[in-house]
Amino acid sequence: MVKINNPDLSIRLQFFPGLILMALSLSLTGPVFADEVEEAAAQPEYSKGANQCMACHREGRQPAGHEIFLTTMGISDSERSPFADGRHDCETCHGPSDAHRKRAKDGSRPLPTFTFDENNPAAEQNQVCMACHDDGGRMHWPGSVHEEEEVACASCHELHAERDPAMDKVAQQERCFACHQRTRAETLRNSSHPLRFGDMGCTDCHNPHNGNNDALLVQANINDTCYRCHAEKRGPYLWEHAPVSEDCTLCHRPHGSNHAALLKQRSPLLCQQCHSSSGHPSTAYTSDATENTFQQRFLLGRSCGNCHSQVHGSNHPSGILLTR
Ligand code: HEC
Ligand code: HEC
Ligand code: HEC
Ligand code: HEC
Ligand code: HEC
Ligand code: HEC
Ligand code: HEC
Ligand code: HEC
Ligand code: HEC
Ligand code: HEC
Known part of the structure; x- marks a missing residue:
């Protein structure tokens, strides 16, 4: 391609008599020609590959760009790699950026055509990536909370x-x-999943790309996510406790809690949220009750769990009250 705004244009034109003719014929139409010159000038071009960029973005220079050659994307021999034959190396993502390699007349350096910062809206940035990554775990990225936000x-x-x-x-x-600052606070509570020790990551429960599941979870719903590691809670139990098979978060906070065992509340309050109107549990036990030795067992130790110890379900023939 011949750049019309090139200062060497006059020299080049001597080698392209056809172009002189074209330019002459276009010059007859005056303003249209000016427009086309501008358009041609705005058309960015690719450089001749990564080597051109590495002259300035090599290790030790600021800003460096070489680390990408240490990632799977850089070393992959996949045809999909930005560095595969027929692609444009760095410019697969940063767009045709030949002009960026040279200083403009005023001494400034034109930016690469595409950067991943506030100059470009997130949706446009993501399109660049999704051109190669609309598969696997990202099939349901479109429509996910993160995409929409x-x-x-x-x-x-x-x-x-x-x-x-x-x-x-x-x-x-x-x-x-x-x-997600609130989540950070939750993971620092007394009882929590071992996130801060690095034994688990957010992605043990969440797939941040998958809008198909509730709360971006790795499984379709909350319980299936928990069963991946706490399989024994799935049962089946001879005597089920209805809220357990319904939703673990009726009683537990998955990120952390100041009550033992990630519980939302202490017993008996936890149980009395639902069991408040029939039989002995209806009594609303308060600290006064600690003076009464009979009532203490409803409050102290594991409270309701002192007797109803199999709160997730029981397989004992007479475990209907979840006591054994
Ligand atoms: C002659 C040196 C030089 C070459 C060659 C060069 N760059 Fe740069 N590049 C720079 C400098 C200097 C900066 C820092 C920003 C500035 O001062 O304009 C930069 C910044 C960048 C940035 C960050 C821009 C931003 O604002 O975040 C990207 C991306 C980039 N270059 C990509 C490329 C690519 C792709 C190539 C190859 C086509 C390339 N560069 C070739 C000198 C160069
Ligand atoms: C797969 C897409 C992709 C490819 C290929 C790519 N970049 Fe980038 N580049 C990015 C993204 C995204 C950012 C934003 C910062 C980040 O994620 O690390 C970026 C940022 C930069 C920056 C700014 C870094 C800073 O610290 O401000 C430079 C410079 C840069 N790239 C140069 C290059 C060079 C040189 C190459 C080729 C060797 C290249 N990039 C290849 C996606 C890419
Ligand atoms: C909210 C944070 C977040 C956003 C936004 C995000 N990702 Fe991810 N991505 C992750 C995390 C965390 C992992 C690691 C997953 C794991 O450990 O299993 C990951 C893994 C990946 C992987 C490698 C694993 C695989 O499934 O092959 C690719 C590729 C990927 N993301 C591409 C993308 C693309 C493309 C986008 C934008 C459309 C994107 N990601 C947006 C957090 C994010
Ligand atoms: C031209 C195609 C292409 C583009 C564009 C591209 N990638 Fe990749 N990416 C690859 C290939 C190839 C791999 C190597 C793994 C594979 O074969 O799936 C890869 C791997 C990854 C991985 C996995 C790293 C690991 O350790 O497993 C992440 C994360 C990722 N890309 C994110 C991105 C993001 C974010 C963008 C946009 C800024 C992007 N990619 C743009 C082709 C591309
Ligand atoms: C043990 C599994 C698990 C782990 C690990 C986990 N989450 Fe969650 N997260 C959940 C569940 C389950 C929900 C849905 C809660 C609900 O609907 O009540 C959720 C909800 C969320 C929400 C939505 C708001 C809220 O609090 O309900 C955010 C944000 C979130 N998680 C971020 C994170 C981050 C960040 C990490 C890593 C530090 C993380 N999660 C680790 C299970 C987990
Ligand atoms: C750039 C900001 C940003 C980053 C980084 C980010 N998120 Fe989010 N996330 C949001 C926004 C905005 C929402 C929607 C509003 C909300 O629920 O807070 C959201 C929502 C969520 C939800 C709730 C989904 C639902 O359906 O209720 C989960 C879970 C979540 N993010 C997990 C993660 C995880 C895990 C990571 C890290 C791998 C992460 N986010 C990183 C901005 C972010
Ligand atoms: C990736 C595996 C994994 C997943 C998924 C998972 N957990 Fe856990 N869970 C653990 C580990 C590891 C511990 C810590 C065990 C220990 O400290 O001995 C734990 C501990 C617990 C504890 C006991 C905490 C204590 O202090 O005794 C509860 C309650 C719990 N998880 C509930 C859940 C719930 C509810 C879900 C689903 C939202 C879930 N877990 C999903 C791995 C997982
Ligand atoms: C009705 C309330 C309730 C529901 C619903 C519930 N739990 Fe629990 N969970 C408890 C109580 C109470 C404890 C503490 C038991 C104790 O003190 O031994 C506990 C303890 C745990 C523990 C740690 C001790 C142990 O038994 O291993 C794990 C793990 C656990 N629950 C996982 C789950 C999972 C997974 C679900 C969903 C399938 C679930 N829980 C649903 C009340 C509940
Ligand atoms: C989210 C509501 C909810 C919470 C919280 C809850 N339960 Fe239940 N519980 C139920 C439901 C619903 C049933 C089934 C009632 C039925 O079948 O009539 C049940 C049944 C029971 C039963 C069997 C008795 C019967 O009537 O079948 C016992 C015992 C029991 N729960 C004890 C507890 C204890 C102890 C706690 C606290 C650790 C607790 N529950 C927390 C909802 C709850
Ligand atoms: C000292 C042992 C003990 C403690 C502590 C205890 N229970 Fe019970 N619970 C029982 C026995 C025994 C029964 C069966 C008695 C009956 O049928 O009247 C029962 C029955 C129940 C029933 C079934 C009642 C019905 O109407 O069918 C529920 C629900 C229940 N308990 C919940 C609770 C809750 C919630 C707590 C904590 C506030 C609690 N229990 C504390 C021993 C205990």
Whole structure:
């Protein structure tokens, strides 16, 4: 392609007599020609590959860009890789950026055509990634809360890092907490899943791309997510406790709680939310009751659990009251 705004245009034109003719004929139409010149000038071009970029973005330079060659995306021999034959290397994502390599007349450096920052809306940034990644775990990205809230792929992912923080169980949490501060507070409570020790990550329960499931969970619903690790709670039980098979979060807070065993409330209050109007449980036990030795067993120790110990369900023939 010949760049019409090139200062060497006059020289080049000598080599392209056809172009002179074209330019002459166009010049007859005056203003239209000016428009076309502008359009041609705005048409960005690709450079000749990653080497061109690495001259300035190599290790030790600021800003560096070399780390991408240490990631799966950089080393993959997949035809889908941005660095595969027929693609445009760095410019697969950053757009044709030949002009960026040189300084403009005023000494400034034109930016690459595409950057992953506030210059471009999240939806446009994400389109670049989804051109290759609309498969697997991201099939249900469209329509997910994160897509609708315009969260950019690059808010969680770092492409120019040897180890993308999103792929690390501890580092990913910091990414999430940047926006989900309440969840951070929850994971620091007395009783919590071992998130802060790195034994678990958010992605043991959530798939941040999958809008198909409730609360972006890895399974279709809450209980199936919990059963992945707490399989014994699935039963089947001879005597089920209705709320358990319905929804674990009726009693538990998945991220953390100040009550033991991630419970939403202490017993007996926990149980009395639902069991308040029949038989002995209807009594609303208060601290006064601790003076009465008979009533103490409803309050102290494991409270209701002192007798109804099989709160998740019982397999004992006479366990109908979840006592054994
Ligand atoms: C001659 C040196 C040089 C070359 C060659 C070069 N860059 Fe840059 N690039 C820079 C400098 C300097 C910056 C820092 C921003 C600035 O001062 O304009 C930069 C910034 C960038 C940024 C960040 C822009 C931002 O605002 O976040 C990207 C992305 C980028 N370059 C991509 C590329 C790509 C892709 C190529 C190859 C086509 C390339 N660069 C080639 C010097 C260069
Ligand atoms: C797969 C898409 C993709 C490819 C390929 C890619 N980049 Fe980037 N680049 C990004 C994203 C996304 C960001 C935003 C920051 C981040 O995620 O790390 C970025 C940011 C940058 C920055 C700014 C970094 C900073 O610290 O401000 C530079 C410079 C850059 N890229 C250069 C390059 C160079 C040079 C290449 C080729 C060797 C390249 N990029 C290849 C996606 C890509
Ligand atoms: C031109 C195609 C292409 C584009 C565009 C692209 N990727 Fe990739 N990406 C790949 C390939 C190929 C791999 C290697 C793994 C594979 O084969 O699936 C990969 C791997 C990844 C991985 C997995 C890293 C790992 O350790 O397993 C992440 C995360 C990722 N890409 C995020 C992004 C994001 C975010 C963007 C947009 C800024 C993006 N990609 C743009 C082709 C692409
Ligand atoms: C809210 C944060 C977040 C956003 C936004 C996000 N991701 Fe991810 N992504 C993650 C986390 C965390 C993982 C690691 C999953 C794991 O550990 O199983 C991941 C894993 C991946 C992987 C590698 C695993 C796989 O399934 O192959 C790819 C590829 C990927 N993301 C691409 C994208 C693309 C493309 C976008 C934008 C459309 C995006 N991600 C947006 C957090 C995010
Ligand atoms: C750039 C900000 C941002 C980042 C980073 C982010 N999120 Fe979100 N997330 C949001 C917004 C906005 C919403 C919707 C409003 C809300 O529920 O707070 C949301 C909603 C959610 C929801 C609730 C979905 C629902 O259906 O109710 C979950 C779960 C979630 N995010 C998990 C994560 C995880 C896990 C990570 C880290 C891998 C993460 N988010 C990183 C912004 C972010
Ligand atoms: C043990 C499984 C599990 C882990 C680990 C987990 N979550 Fe959740 N998360 C859930 C469940 C279940 C819900 C739905 C709660 C509900 O609907 O009551 C949820 C809901 C959310 C919500 C929606 C708002 C709310 O609090 O209800 C956000 C945001 C969220 N999680 C972020 C995170 C982040 C960030 C991490 C990692 C630090 C994380 N989660 C780790 C199970 C988990
Ligand atoms: C990826 C595996 C995993 C998933 C999924 C999971 N958990 Fe856990 N859970 C654990 C681990 C590990 C512990 C800690 C066990 C320990 O400390 O001995 C734990 C502990 C617990 C505890 C006891 C805490 C205590 O202090 O005694 C409760 C209650 C619990 N999980 C409920 C849930 C609920 C509800 C869900 C679904 C929202 C769920 N878990 C999903 C792995 C998981
Ligand atoms: C009716 C309230 C309730 C529901 C619903 C419930 N739990 Fe519990 N869970 C408890 C109580 C109370 C304890 C504490 C028991 C104790 O003190 O031994 C507990 C303890 C636990 C523990 C730690 C001790 C142990 O038994 O391993 C795990 C794990 C657990 N629950 C998982 C689950 C899962 C998974 C679900 C959903 C399938 C669920 N719970 C539903 C009340 C409930
Ligand atoms: C979310 C509401 C809810 C909570 C919280 C709850 N239960 Fe239940 N419980 C039920 C329902 C519903 C049944 C089934 C009642 C029926 O079949 O008539 C039930 C049945 C029982 C039964 C069997 C007796 C019967 O009538 O079948 C016992 C015992 C019991 N619960 C004890 C407890 C204890 C102890 C706690 C606290 C750890 C507790 N429940 C918390 C809803 C709840
Ligand atoms: C000292 C042991 C003990 C304690 C503590 C205890 N229960 Fe019971 N519970 C029983 C016995 C025994 C029965 C059966 C008695 C009956 O049928 O009248 C029963 C019956 C029940 C029933 C079935 C009642 C019905 O109407 O069919 C429920 C529900 C129940 N308990 C819930 C609770 C709750 C909630 C607590 C905590 C506030 C609690 N229990 C504390 C021993 C106990």
